[in-house]
Amino acid sequence: MRLTTVIFDIDGLLIDSEPLWNEAAAEVFKQYGVELTEEQYKTTTGLRTKEFTQWWFAHFNIANDELAMAEEKIVQNVLYKIEHKGKMMPGVDHIFDFFLKRDCKIGLATSSPPALIDLVTEMTGIKKYLGATSSAEGLLFGKPHPQVYLNCAEMLSSKPVECICFEDSFNGMISAKAARMKCVMVPHASQLKDKKWGAADLTLSSLQNFSELHFDVLNA
Numbered sequence: 001m002r003l004t005t006v007i008f009d010i011d012g013l014l015i016d017s018e019p020l021w022n023e024a025a026a027e028v029f030k031q032y033g034v035e036l037t038e039e040q041y042k043t044t045t046g047l048r049t050k051e052f053t054q055w056w057f058a059h060f061n062i063a064n065d066e067l068a069m070a071e072e073k074i075v076q077n078v079l080y081k082i083e084h085k086g087k088m089m090p091g092v093d094h095i096f097d098f099f100l101k102r103d104c105k106i107g108l109a110t111s112s113p114p115a116l117i118d119l120v121t122e123m124t125g126i127k128k129y130l131g132a133t134s135s136a137e138g139l140l141f142g143k144p145h146p147q148v149y150l151n152c153a154e155m156l157s158s159k160p161v162e163c164i165c166f167e168d169s170f171n172g173m174i175s176a177k178a179a180r181m182k183c184v185m186v187p188h189a190s191q192l193k194d195k196k197w198g199a200a201d202l203t204l205s206s207l208q209n210f211s212e213l214h215f216d217v218l219n220a
Helices: 018-030 038-043 049-059 064-085 092-101 114-124 147-155 170-178 195-199 212-219
Strands: 005-008 105-110 132-135 163-167 182-185
Touching: 005 147, 018 038, 018 064, 049 064, 064 114, 092 105, 105 114, 105 147, 114 132, 132 147, 147 163, 147 170, 163 170, 170 182, 170 195, 182 212
Parallel strands: 005 105, 005 163, 105 132, 163 182
Antiparallel strands: none
16 A cells, blocks of 8 residues: 555654753752663653653652652743754755655654644744644553554544654654554664664664655555
């Protein structure tokens, strides 16, 4: 079946926000006397803020009555940082132009809250090209569960096997593949050679590098 639909993650793929999420979380967790290492942070990349916070609260034995407040602080903190320091990732214009020229339906599927979707789509100028956006924030399960991708495909009136997804995190890759969609990984440069991307259909160093040849191979 031909690929008719493209669905993008947001954080770390369309906008360079992962370092800002890290900063925001570090500032909040510091209030509880906790300091996350870079490696610890990477293990929970792609999770919803609630799951991220729950995981590290349990790990560091922080009282759960602070959980909701900490989650809200992280989200508000990162929205401020993205608005003031966020930068579009290389190749965003190229990849949207590529799929628009081929009349593909375009959507977003993210673990981030709707407020972040609104902010990033306005900042990057892609809002007018989107047929659907899907947030996992209010779902029973977030990534690596496939529901957020399945919801986006349904809103676009596309079958999962007609979809190609672009991701940058391991949890996102598992989510896309569990949804029975093609998955192109664009991980951080420091993780580009990691063997864990073996489950992806394609791994690239940048959105800018995606070409007609890649699309044809994925369609084969």
